[in-house]
Amino acid sequence: MPLARGAKPLAEIVGYGTSADAYHMTSGAEDGDGAYRAMKIALKQAGVTPDQVQHLNAHATSTPVGDLGEINAIKHLFGTDGHIAITSTKSATGHLLGAAGGLETIFTALALRDQIAPATLNLDNPDPAAAGLHLVANKPEPMAMTYALSNGFGFGGVNASILLKRWQE
Helix, strand or coil: CCCCCCCCCCEEEEEEEEEECCCCCCCCCCCCHHHHHHHHHHHHHHCCCHHHCCEEECCCCCCHHHHHHHHHHHHHHHCCCCCCEEECCHHHHCCCHHHHHHHHHHHHHHHHHHCEECCECCCCCCCHHHCCCEECECCCEECCCCEEEEEEEECCCEEEEEEEEECCC
16 A cells, blocks of 8 residues: 555545535526535535634636625635635636546645645636635635645536645654
């Protein structure tokens, strides 16, 4: 196994959550219920509370309905005290469709390893609905992180969240 051969893990997968809301063929509900449930299940599986999560790599496709639903889900679960740094690596890669979730999980693991929340590039005019959230805009932010969550949502209301923990020897 990896440790036996001397490999150093980037992070540990400690929880995941999935939900299917079947709201619409190409968009989620504006209230973000499916996204909320996926994130909540991931945290519950790991025995982690929302205040223990420092970073979220959001699905964030820059679509008005999709982003509003995710913003509402984030506010519902994490509140608006700004304790969780929110980024979107799609701002650097574009939407990679079927590869998006896997690559964004890697970016989230690297953020934990390096203790840096990556920037959301070109975020100059955030959605007013995101008021009160800590959006990491245009430059990365060094920060202490133990837990980070990555969201991936798909057509037809398929929602997935994966919770990673910083690897500690």
